[in-house]
Each structure stands twice: as C-alpha cells, then as structure tokens.
Amino acid sequence: MKIKNILVSQPKPSSEKSPYFDISEKYNVKIIFRPFIKVEPIFAKEFRTQRISVLDYTAIIFNARHGIDHFFRLCDEMRITIPETMKYFCVSESVAVYLQRYIHYRKRKVFFSPTGKLADLVTVINKHLEEKYLFITSDVQNEETMAILEKSKVPVIKAVMYKTVSNDFEPSEEFNYDMLLFFSPLGVNSLLKNFPDFVQGDIQIGSFGATTAHAIREAGLRLDIEAPLPGVPSMTMALENYLKESNKKTRK
Numbered sequence: 442m443k444i445k446n447i448l449v450s451q452p453k454p455s456s457e458k459s460p461y462f463d464i465s466e467k468y469n470v471k472i473i474f475r476p477f478i479k480v481e482p483i484f485a486k487e488f489r490t491q492r493i494s495v496l497d498y499t500a501i502i503f504n505a506r507h508g509i510d511h512f513f514r515l516c517d518e519m520r521i522t523i524p525e526t527m528k529y530f531c532v533s534e535s536v537a538v539y540l541q542r543y544i545h546y547r548k549r550k551v552f553f554s555p556t557g558k559l560a561d562l563v564t565v566i567n568k569h570l571e572e573k574y575l576f577i578t579s580d581v582q583n584e585e586t587m588a589i590l591e592k593s594k595v596p597v598i599k600a601v602m603y604k605t606v607s608n609d610f611e612p613s614e615e616f617n618y619d620m621l622l623f624f625s626p627l628g629v630n631s632l633l634k635n636f637p638d639f640v641q642g643d644i645q646i647g648s649f650g651a652t653t654a655h656a657i658r659e660a661g662l663r664l665d666i667e668a669p670l671p672g673v674p675s676m677t678m679a680l681e682n683y684l685k686e687s688n689k690k691t692r693k
Contacts, residue, residue: 442643444470444687447680448618450477450628460677468684473618477631479608480507480579483601485518493575493600495521500528500572502597504559504586506539508577511603513543526550530566530574533557559589567594574598579605581627584652607631620645622666622676626656633660647683649676 453474454461465472495516503509516523528550531537537553540546552569554562566574574597576590582599590597605627610616616636621644623629632639647666648654657664668679 444619446618447472447620449474449622464681476608477628478605481604483603498573498575500574502530502576504532512577515602532559532562563593570595575600577602579603581605607634610635622647623653624649626652629656
C-alpha cells in the first residue's frame, strides 16, 4: 500500500528544521499534525484539595513546558511568590530554556538532563539530596515516568496542576489517513472515543514508547511501526525506515 497521508498526533513543530518536513518532501507524503489530546488548567480551588504547599519545597521538577506554564499560572492565582532560592530541574535543555519566560535564568538554579531523558535527569537530581522536590504533572501520569522518579534517592511529591483530556474531532473534520502515529496511551484512547467504530484495515499505526505500544495492542489494533528500539531512537527515524522499505516493495 502506498502511504500518502500521515497523521502525527502532536502539535506542528515550531522549527522548520524538523525531520518530519524533510521526510514529507523526500518521500512525497502529506504529514498532518493534529493532537489527539489537549491540556486544560486546574484552578486554585481544585488544587488546594491536594493539600500541597508549594513553598514547603526547595526544588521543582518539570517534565514539559505545559508544567511550567501551569505552575506559574497557579502560583500567580494563589498569590504565591516563588523565592529566588528555588531550584528547577528540567527533563531537557529546551524545557529549561523555556523557564526564561518566568524567571531570571541562572545556571546555578536551573538543571537539566544532558540527553533529554528523564532517567538522566534523575542522575542529576541524586546529586542534590538536600532538596525537597515537587514534580509538576497532569492528572494522568505516565507509568514509566513515575517509575523512573521513584528510583530517585530522594522523595519526590507529585503536584497535579493541569488536566490532559481528549481533543475531540468536529463532525465536519475529515479523517482520511493511511498512517496514524501515537505518542501516548491517551492518544489511543482519544482515537477510540472519537471513532468508536474505528476499523484499522490497511491503515498503518505507529507508536512511540512502550506504554503507547501496549495501549495500541490492548485496543486490538495492529502495530506496524514502533520506537524507540535499538538503533531507532526516534519516531522520525522509525517512520523514514518504514517509508524506505515500503517504497522498495512498491517498486518491485
């Protein structure tokens, strides 16, 4: 089957240098970026039911830019002034740099994983055992993420500051794709919520992450592309390998 239309269930990359654009041009495929999930705020009244006092902690862990936005939004709503001594631990350098929207960025109080992997951030965290850590997250936590944080030598308390919900399709919105790429179990759940009678047929499905792959198989769907795997660390690399092999078969 010739792949012509691919749906990537993530926001469109902000940089024109994204490998997705190169793949689109190289293999003459149309790639549509359409998130299956979206983030909604949790407000002060609901947050207070968690009985968490932000100022009891000396370090904040951010796993995504969403977490940064909602942390400072809630602090502003609750009139909490974050002290200059607060330290921030981020899953990647890009997330750390995003903090500049809210704080004066200084290396002595901002730390990040050198690889962009949470496991390597935990290594950094373990070098600061004196801190009290608050992990900013959504109402739905990734099991892999929580397992990695639990391996830390210091206790980490999670603070739910935003919700992750299905980004529903409009009745008039077309859904005609040869391939669907998912990045979380919630995206798979959203597909089935929006299209309860979904039949995969010849549609190719790809996943990033073990929990996403598990969700696809649990839903009774066929998994055609999987990442990360040895030698295939990213979804874009897995996608390009698939299209390359598919083109070879088409030519025969």
